[in-house]
Structure formats: C-alpha cells, structure tokens
Amino acid sequence: MKILVCITHVPDTTSRIQFTDNNTNFDKTGVQFVIGPYDDYALARAVELRDQTGGKLTVLNVGEAETDPTLRKALAIGADEAIRINAHPKDSYFVSQQIAHVAKEGAYDLILMGRESSDYNGGMVHGMVGEMMDLPSISPVMKLDIEGNSAKLSREIEGGKEELEVSLPLIVGCQEPIAEWKIPNMRGIMSARTKPLTVRDEATYEAHAAVVSYSLPPAKGTVKLFDKEQVEELVKLLKNEANVL
Amino acid sequence: MAVLIYLEHEEGAIKKSSLEAVSYGKTLAESLGTEALAVGLGSIPTGEWAHVGHAGASKGYHVTDERLNAGVILAHAAAVSQVFEHAGAEILVLAKSSLGDAVAARLSVKLQAALVSNVVALPDLSDGFQVKRSIFTGKAFAVTAVKTPKKILAIKKNILDIRQDTHDITIEKFAVTLGEKAFSAKITGTDKAEGEISLPEADIVVSGGRGLKGPENWGIIEDLAKAFGAATGCSKPVSDLNWRPHHEHVGQTGIKVSPSLYVAVGISGAIQHLAGVNSSKKILVINKDPDAPFFKSADYGVVGDAFEVLPKLTEAIKAIK
Numbered sequence: 001m002k003i004l005v006c007i008t009h010v011p012d013t014t015s016r017i018q019f020t021d022n023n024t025n026f027d028k029t030g031v032q033f034v035i036g037p038y039d040d041y042a043l044a045r046a047v048e049l050r051d052q053t054g055g056k057l058t059v060l061n062v063g064e065a066e067t068d069p070t071l072r073k074a075l076a077i078g079a080d081e082a083i084r085i086n087a088h089p090k091d092s093y094f095v096s097q098q099i100a101h102v103a104k105e106g107a108y109d110l111i112l113m114g115r116e117s118s119d120y121n122g123g124m125v126h127g128m129v130g131e132m133m134d135l136p137s138i139s140p141v142m143k144l145d146i147e148g149n150s151a152k153l154s155r156e157i158e159g160g161k162e163e164l165e166v167s168l169p170l171i172v173g174c175q176e177p178i179a180e181w182k183i184p185n186m187r188g189i190m191s192a193r194t195k196p197l198t199v200r201d202e203a204t205y206e207a208h209a210a211v212v213s214y215s216l217p218p219a220k221g222t223v224k225l226f227d228k229e230q231v232e233e234l235v236k237l238l239k240n241e242a243n244v245l
Numbered sequence: 246m247a248v249l250i251y252l253e254h255e256e257g258a259i260k261k262s263s264l265e266a267v268s269y270g271k272t273l274a275e276s277l278g279t280e281a282l283a284v285g286l287g288s289i290p291t292g293e294w295a296h297v298g299h300a301g302a303s304k305g306y307h308v309t310d311e312r313l314n315a316g317v318i319l320a321h322a323a324a325v326s327q328v329f330e331h332a333g334a335e336i337l338v339l340a341k342s343s344l345g346d347a348v349a350a351r352l353s354v355k356l357q358a359a360l361v362s363n364v365v366a367l368p369d370l371s372d373g374f375q376v377k378r379s380i381f382t383g384k385a386f387a388v389t390a391v392k393t394p395k396k397i398l399a400i401k402k403n404i405l406d407i408r409q410d411t412h413d414i415t416i417e418k419f420a421v422t423l424g425e426k427a428f429s430a431k432i433t434g435t436d437k438a439e440g441e442i443s444l445p446e447a448d449i450v451v452s453g454g455r456g457l458k459g460p461e462n463w464g465i466i467e468d469l470a471k472a473f474g475a476a477t478g479c480s481k482p483v484s485d486l487n488w489r490p491h492h493e494h495v496g497q498t499g500i501k502v503s504p505s506l507y508v509a510v511g512i513s514g515a516i517q518h519l520a521g522v523n524s525s526k527k528i529l530v531i532n533k534d535p536d537a538p539f540f541k542s543a544d545y546g547v548v549g550d551a552f553e554v555l556p557k558l559t560e561a562i563k564a565i566k
C-alpha cells in the first residue's frame with residue numbers, strides 16, 4: 001500500500017504567540033517548531049499500517065527550507081521518504097493545490113492528514129484536496145482499519161461517533177486515539193539521515209486570501225476571588241454581571 | 246448577490262449555532278443591500294423553519310431528501326452547491342462544526358470561493374472584503390483579505406446574538422441531483438449520547454479535571470451542570486483515564502468551546518486546556534490551589550476544595566433561579 005501523510009510545521013503548543021513588523025508577521029524568535037499534534041497521530045497510524053501491510057510511507061510538507069528538520073523527524077519516526085514542496089504556504093487553498101498536484105502523480109491508496117493544523121485551525125485542507133482529486137475525505141477520524149481495498153473508520157460527531165466504510169483511495173483527517181504518538185528511537189534518527197528528502201518546486205496556483213494583520217486578544221482583567229463561604233455573592237455576580245443565570 | 250446560509254440540525258431541530266449563522270448572514274446581507282436565504286437538508290419541520298425566519302432569513306430552500314438526515318459530507322456539499330448556484334448566491338455562511346468544516350472545504354473548491362474559517366466578526370467592507378478570524382487556537386486573531394468574488398465564511402459559535410425579526414419565511418422545496426458517488430462513504434452505525442446538552446453548542450459548560458480524583462465523583466459535576474442547565478466536559482487526562490467519554494474532552498486536542506460561561510473544576514489550567522476554552526465569554530475556576538495557573542485566565546474564582554464548594558454552589562444557583 002502507498003500511504004501519504006501531510007504534516008505541518010507549527011509552533012509547539014506551549015509557545016507564546018507574538019507578532020512583529022507592525023503586526024504583519026509571526027514572530028519566530030525563541031519559538032520551537034514541531035510536527036502538528038494531529039499530524040503526529042496521522043503519522044503514527046500510518047507507520048502502523050505500513051508495518052502491517054507493507055508498502056511505502058511518504059511524508060509531505062508545503063513549506064520553506066526551515067521545515068526540513070520537521071520532515072527529518074517524521075523520517076526518524078518511521079516514514080520511508082519525504083517530499084517538501086518549496087513554497088510559502090499562502091493559504092489553505094494554495095497548500096491544497098500543491099498537495100493535490102503531487103498526490104495525483106503518486107497514486108496513493110491512502111492520504112492521511114491531521115484533523116486540523118494548530119496554527120490556522122482550519123480543518124479544511126483534507127476536504128479541499130479531496131474535492132480537487134475527486135476522492136472522499138473523512139474527518140475527524142478516531143479509528144482507522146484497512147481491510148483489503150476498503151477502510152473502516154470511526155468519525156467523531158457531536159456527542160458521539162459514527163462508523164463508516166469507504167473504498168480506497170481515501171483522504172482522512174486524523175485525531176486521537178487513532179494511534180499513540182511515536183517517539184523516534186536512536187536507530188530511527190540514524191537512518192533518517194540517509195532516507196530521501198526530495199525538494200520540489202511549487203506548481204503555479206493563486207491563493208484565495210491573504211492575511212492583512214494580526215492581533216492578540218485583550219488582556220484579562222484581574223480575577224474576582226471568593227472562598228467557599230461566599231458562593232452566594234459569586235452567584236449574584238453570575239446573574240447580574242455575567243448575565244448567565 | 247445574495248447571502249446563503251447552510252443550516253445544520255439535530256433530528257430536525259435547527260442548531261443554535263446555525264441560527265447564529267443566519268443572523269450573521271442577515272446582518273451582512275443588509276450591509277450589502279441583498280437578502281439572506283437559508284438551505285436546510287433532510288427532514289426539518291415547518292415550526293423549525295419559522296425560527297430560521299425570525300433569525301433573519303427571508304427564504305428557505307428545503308431539500309427534503311431523507312438520505313441527507315445523516316451528515317454525509319459529499320452529498321451535503323453537492324446539494325448545497327446546487328442550491329447556491331440556483332439562488333445566484335455570492336456568499337455562503339455557516340457555523341463551524343466538524344460537518345460544516347468538511348462541507349465548506351469541498352464547496353470552496355467546487356464553487357471557487359475563498360473559505361475563511363473561525364470568523365469572529367462581521368466583515369469590514371470599507372476596503373475590499375476583510376474578515377477577522379481566530380487563529381492559534383484562540384491565542385491570536387488575523388484579519389484576512391478575501392480576493393475571490395464568491396466567498397464562504399465559517400463562523401465561530403457565540404459571536405453574536407440571534408436576531409428576533411418579525412417577518413415570515415417562504416419555503417421552497419428544492420430537488421437536487423445526487424449521484425451514487427455522493428454516498429460512497431457508507432455510514433454503518435452511529436453511537437450517540439441521547440438527551441444530553443450538546444457540548445459544542447452549550448451556553449454554559451461545567452468541566453471536571455483530575456482534581457475530582459475519580460469517575461465515581463462526577464455526581465457533583467453533573468448536579469452543578471444541571472443547576473446551570475449546562476453541558477459537561479473534562480480535561481484530557483480525565484478522558485485518557487476513561488473517567489469520561491472522549492467526546493467530552495476539551496482543549497487543544499479536543500473540543501473547542503465558546504460558551505457564555507465556562508466552569509473549570511479541579512483543572513490546573515495547562516496551556517493546552519486553555520486553548521479549547523479561551524474564547525469563552527466568562528470563566529469561573531474552582532481549585533483548591535490558589536496558585537493554579539487557571540486563575541490567571543479566569544474572571545471568577547473560588548479557592549477551595551471542590552467537594553465542599555460544589556454542593557454549596559449548586560444550592561445557591563437553585564435558590565436564585
């Protein structure tokens with residue numbers, strides 16, 4: 001089976017978010033970048049499936065040279081080869097075009113992505129790529145098994161889950177508990193150095209939207225504290241100030 | 246030119262977030278000098294359409310095909326795109342949800358319309374079409390300029406009040422053509438908690454963390470939630486430990502909520518938990534540790550043992566209601 005996993009290169013979840021250049025650029029100073037947390041689940045499940053069924057596991061990122069270490073980490077976790085499409089990821093539509101372009105050539109049986117990226121949280125790229133390639137896209141998926149030419153999945157819906165059966169090829173947006181995150185071991189890290197990482201030029205596509213400026217939420221006022229004997233006072237504020245009762 | 250709103254419903258009941266989308270769409274339509282139309286798929290009773298009218302839509306397209314009662318992504322996308330073209334709409338508005346996201350993404354390609362997700366305010370039309378959206382799981386905002394003539398806006402929950410317009414809505418039954426392909430993903434079963442208040446839709450959420458010590462202690466969380474009329478949620482370790490089901494887990498890797506009040510009981514306030522709740526209007530934290538980080542992000546706090554505080558708080562709410 002040929003599996004493609006699309007990974008993002010995003011600030012660690014504990015990062016402090018700040019902007020520079022008059023709030024027009026993300027400030028990368030001191031920020032540690034990681035594989036997107038949901039993409040990590042996708043990758044972990046892909047490694048398991050590849051080990052079960054054999055075949056080849058490719059990881060893909062649309063990004064500039066700075067994302068190479070993130071791709072190397074994915075190789076250390078267990079991917080067989082990496083592709084980086086050398087482009088600034090302008091918007092989801094642009095990124096999806098790049099992914100679809102490469103994915104069409106690769107004839108993958110399964111394309112796994114994260115449920116959403118942790119920077120822009122769109123949850124859109126899998127659906128867009130699905131539409132561009134005329135393939136079904138299912139997200140957010142908590143369980144994925146492959147039997148022959150078909151996939152059995154469990155998708156989270158509000159208040160529960162839904163079981164699905166779909167033929168391959170297929171695009172899946174993954175979330176926990178689809179698999180346990182894998183931490184690279186020494187052997188993986190060593191072998192990652194020699195696994196192929198191909199850099200490809202971007203295909204020409206237009207973006208649909210562009211960021212004009214960034215901002216941070218206003219600082220919270222100070223918290224109003226009570227002890228257990230003062231809950232009536234608190235409830236009065238919930239009623240009259242917060243207007244929730 | 247019109248604004249079309251895609252409605253989601255639970256067994257025929259239009260979701261509150263979809264009514265918010267209707268009101269958003271209507272207010273936007275007014276500033277563009279056009280109309281707000283709505284599209285609903287599957288079985289929706291007439292009484293429910295009246296709510297859609299009061300929220301701002303002047304016309305509803307009802308695609309009654311019962312196969313659309315389930316959230317079949319490809320079929321929903323195909324149906325909405327046919328209505329969009331038929332109505333000559335230019336903007337599609339919908340509430341962000343797991344189904345809405347998937348449908349919107351496919352429509353964005355089908356209709357060649359820019360998709361902006363996590364929208365938190367009405368667009369600024371003074372210089373083109375600029376929309377503010379939430380990014381980095383609520384830690385920041387971005388103003389995005391939309392370049393395409395057709396546009397799709399997926400709006401965050403609880404960013405505006407539902408309108409109470411008085412006009413009536415006219416309903417047009419609309420038939421769409423759906424090929425076999427639209428149903429290629431077969432839904433073989435659903436497993437859904439019945440009769441619970443939906444967590445992502447709830448106006449008040451009461452969540453418990455590891456401070457509750459065990460699943461046997463969830464009664465006090467449920468009692469408090471009941472007094473508030475709230476949905477219940479939990480922190481990630483609580484669902485990892487199987488104290489609570491996975492679909493209640495709130496945060497960066499779980500459900501993101503934006504209720505009017507979020508109540509956190511025995512949750513320390515790790516940054517990944519905050520990522521799921523930071524767009525709540527007000528936050529109340531109950532924790533026995535006065536130095537718990539959550540207090541820094543809270544509006545109200547009770548420093549004390551949850552096992553003592555919760556029963557008192559529950560009584561006090563019942564008394565005032």
Ligand SMILES: Cc1cc2nc3c(=O)[nH]c(=O)nc-3n(C[C@H](O)[C@H](O)[C@H](O)COP(=O)(O)OP(=O)(O)OC[C@H]3O[C@@H](n4cnc5c(N)ncnc54)[C@H](O)[C@@H]3O)c2cc1C
Pocket residue numbers: 013037453454455456457479480481482483494495496497498499510511512513514515516517518521531532533534537549550551552
């Ligand atoms: C990539 C990543 C993603 C993550 N995603 C999420 C996520 O989506 N959601 C999430 O929740 N976490 C997430 N986490 C985990 C997160 O970092 C924290 O570990 C987690 O939120 C802690 O849960 P907690 O507050 O319930 O437990 P703890 O941190 O153990 O806190 C328990 C709290 O209860 C208080 N307490 C104890 N006894 C009492 C009592 N009797 N009365 C009142 N208070 C009491 C304590 O003072 C303490 O503050 C993620 C972590 C990573 C690395």
Ligand SMILES: Nc1ncnc2c1ncn2[C@@H]1O[C@H](COP(=O)(O)O)[C@@H](O)[C@H]1O
Pocket residue numbers: 006007008036038039060061062063089092095112113114115116117118120121122123124125126
């Ligand atoms: N620049 C990118 N390169 C590769 N994959 C991406 C990129 N951006 C998004 N994806 C994939 O699409 C998923 C959803 O992203 P988003 O639609 O931005 O929330 C992510 O979890 C990734 O799997």
